[in-house]
Amino acid sequence: MSLLLSQREFADARRALRSGEVTAELYVWLGRLIAVTQATRALAPSPLPSGRWDDREAVAETLHAWLEESLLRGGLLRAFDRCRTPRALSRYLERALRNWLVARSRRSSGPRLLERAGLLMAAEDGFALVRDANVSGERWWGLAEWRRPALYAGSDETLVASAWALGDFALLRYPSSQRSDPVLSTSDLRRFLRGLLERVGAALSGRHLDTALRGRFAYAYAPTTVGLDEVEELAAPETTAGPVEIEDAARAALGSLSCRQLRVLRERPQDTLERLAGRLGVSRGTVDNEYRRAVMAVLEASPSDEDFAAVLEEVLRVASQGGNGDE
Amino acid sequence: MNDKRCLSLMELFDLRAGAEDPEAWRHLGCCPRCQALLAGMPEPRFADLPPRPLRLPPRPLLPRPRRIRTGQLWRAVPLDGTDWAEVVAIVCRPVRWADAYLAVPLAQPPELATDRDLVLGPKPLGYPGFLDLANPGPLVRDQLVEYLGPLPPGQAAGLVSLYRAATGAGDRPAGVQTGLPVLSGQDPRLLEARVRGERLRPLWRVVDRWARARDGVGRVRPAGRDGEEEARPGAACDGERAGSSIRQLGGGRRER
Numbered sequence: 001m002s003l004l005l006s007q008r009e010f011a012d013a014r015r016a017l018r019s020g021e022v023t024a025e026l027y028v029w030l031g032r033l034i035a036v037t038q039a040t041r042a043l044a045p046s047p048l049p050s051g052r053w054d055d056r057e058a059v060a061e062t063l064h065a066w067l068e069e070s071l072l073r074g075g076l077l078r079a080f081d082r083c084r085t086p087r088a089l090s091r092y093l094e095r096a097l098r099n100w101l102v103a104r105s106r107r108s109s110g111p112r113l114l115e116r117a118g119l120l121m122a123a124e125d126g127f128a129l130v131r132d133a134n135v136s137g138e139r140w141w142g143l144a145e146w147r148r149p150a151l152y153a154g155s156d157e158t159l160v161a162s163a164w165a166l167g168d169f170a171l172l173r174y175p176s177s178q179r180s181d182p183v184l185s186t187s188d189l190r191r192f193l194r195g196l197l198e199r200v201g202a203a204l205s206g207r208h209l210d211t212a213l214r215g216r217f218a219y220a221y222a223p224t225t226v227g228l229d230e231v232e233e234l235a236a237p238e239t240t241a242g243p244v245e246i247e248d249a250a251r252a253a254l255g256s257l258s259c260r261q262l263r264v265l266r267e268r269p270q271d272t273l274e275r276l277a278g279r280l281g282v283s284r285g286t287v288d289n290e291y292r293r294a295v296m297a298v299l300e301a302s303p304s305d306e307d308f309a310a311v312l313e314e315v316l317r318v319a320s321q322g323g324n325g326d327e
Numbered sequence: 328m329n330d331k332r333c334l335s336l337m338e339l340f341d342l343r344a345g346a347e348d349p350e351a352w353r354h355l356g357c358c359p360r361c362q363a364l365l366a367g368m369p370e371p372r373f374a375d376l377p378p379r380p381l382r383l384p385p386r387p388l389l390p391r392p393r394r395i396r397t398g399q400l401w402r403a404v405p406l407d408g409t410d411w412a413e414v415v416a417i418v419c420r421p422v423r424w425a426d427a428y429l430a431v432p433l434a435q436p437p438e439l440a441t442d443r444d445l446v447l448g449p450k451p452l453g454y455p456g457f458l459d460l461a462n463p464g465p466l467v468r469d470q471l472v473e474y475l476g477p478l479p480p481g482q483a484a485g486l487v488s489l490y491r492a493a494t495g496a497g498d499r500p501a502g503v504q505t506g507l508p509v510l511s512g513q514d515p516r517l518l519e520a521r522v523r524g525e526r527l528r529p530l531w532r533v534v535d536r537w538a539r540a541r542d543g544v545g546r547v548r549p550a551g552r553d554g555e556e557e558a559r560p561g562a563a564c565d566g567e568r569a570g571s572s573i574r575q576l577g578g579g580r581r582e583r
Binding site: 002003004017018019020021022024025027028031032033035036037038039040042059060063067072073074075076077078081082083084085087088090091094157160161162164165166167168199215218251254255257258259262263266286289318319320321 | 409
């Protein structure tokens with residue numbers, strides 16, 4: 001028996017949605033989609049409502065949270081607008097589930113970013129405290145090489161647009177539930193802070209940095225429930241993950257890669273951009289972008305920066321066991 | 328599974344159980360990602376949840392309008408039978424292209440909109456998004472399979488103004504809800520727009536093919552079908568200017 005909806009169930013579900021109902025078949029199938037993800041360990045458990053996959057209620061709790069936070073708020077309508085077949089629906093919603101869990105994970109750790117930014121700038125020689133204050137939001141920061149920098153007086157819109165102009169950042173980790181998610185790696189956070197200060201050419205306050213972080217990584221922030229000044233101290237640095245965590249991370253990375261990205265990841269180190277682009281039938285720029293995206297997907301799935309190499313190696317090992325696809 | 332060509336975990340389970348799906352098997356034969364996932368697939372052991380009635384805000388089916396107008400939202404499909412549809416907004420019908428319409432696709436999430444895109448709230452469709460002015464394209468009436476309703480008042484004119492501004496035929500409109508400006512080529516929203524452009528290619532293919540056959544200029548099909556009243560170009564759309572825009576599009580997708 002197929003795990004997908006039948007054509008009739010798919011058509012019935014689409015019709016019912018328009019009149020405001022979720023059919024029993026669709027509801028059961030959505031639960032099945034989560035159960036399949038659970039069974040394959042294709043996603044880390046940390047963003048789940050219960051924080052564990054082996055909890056008996058994990059599938060039901062996850063489904064209800066997904067329905068409440070996303071699917072009943074337009075997610076299902078969008079899915080049925082985009083998908084014309086049951087198999088398309090399974091691909092679309094599997095990805096939607098992944099994205100929703102990722103967004104949950106990011107939200108749960110959002111406020112830590114500003115706190116980490118403050119700690120990083122205080123600890124590193126490249127930054128300088130321009131004006132001190134008791135609360136982090138009122139402290140002004142600049143670059144160490146600046147002498148008497150001006151204080152930023154531009155608009156929030158320019159600030160957020162400047163943050164977008166800094167390029168891509170790898171965002172997510174799949175840590176265990178005990179080690180909370182840093183959202184951005186330390187090196188990316190450093191690049192973000194330095195780049196933003198260089199771009200605006202003036203000292204920025206903690207409030208400005210918070211505005212830039214929230215605007216650029218909007219999906220990482222839920223409506224604030226914790227005031228900036230109430231954020232807890234950071235925990236000790238993370239330790240390196242064990243083999244099981246590396247395997248899980250590699251599997252999660254594999255699930256989020258497209259086959260073209262996996263091919264680029266596998267073949268790029270041994271080949272020139274031109275030759276690889278020729279073989280894949282795409283432009284050099286596309287190969288370059290796919291490579292960057294693939295590396296980011298592995299980074300995002302890695303429990304920490306230090307584990308990236310091990311996770312990448314595991315992804316390539318598993319992929320080479322799977323076969324040598326050539327599309 | 329970024330490009331959605333790869334198989335879902337459910338499809339992989341089905342294949343493992345021996346499902347007869349030639350297309351899926353063909354993909355599996357050439358995709359290292361799906362092969363690797365299938366190789367590590369456990370036995371499927373899970374129980375279905377008991378059914379539970381749920382309700383959400385309805386979005387009634389609308390009758391197909393007689394005339395296609397600027398600012399209408401449609402589900403549009405490629406004519407080659409793929410699994411996917413796109414939601415598009417009609418910009419205009421260039422006067423020299425009898426059966427083709429210029430449309431822009433809906434994209435998500437709204438945070439990825441730039442100052443050239445029109446941001447939509449959840450009102451018309453039941454979910455938010457933005458009209459992707461970086462990826463406009465031509466399609467024909469047969470590709471418009473389901474009418475989803477009009478843009479909220481004022482936004483249709485905003486859409487045309489943004490399109491004209493994007494093609495250099497007008498000024499950037501004021502008072503239209505857009506995203507934040509792009510300040511550098513490194514902005515990842517540009518990369519996302521290019522990725523969407525690649526995904527959308529099959530949707531625009533029909534008219535592109537005609538355009539190439541006709542050197543991108545002139546009439547490609549007789550006006551009107553079966554006595555049906557043909558839509559005039561949208562009231563706010565300058566036909567000649569849009570005509571020149573579509574000639575540009577006929578020569579290949581524009582990229583920002």
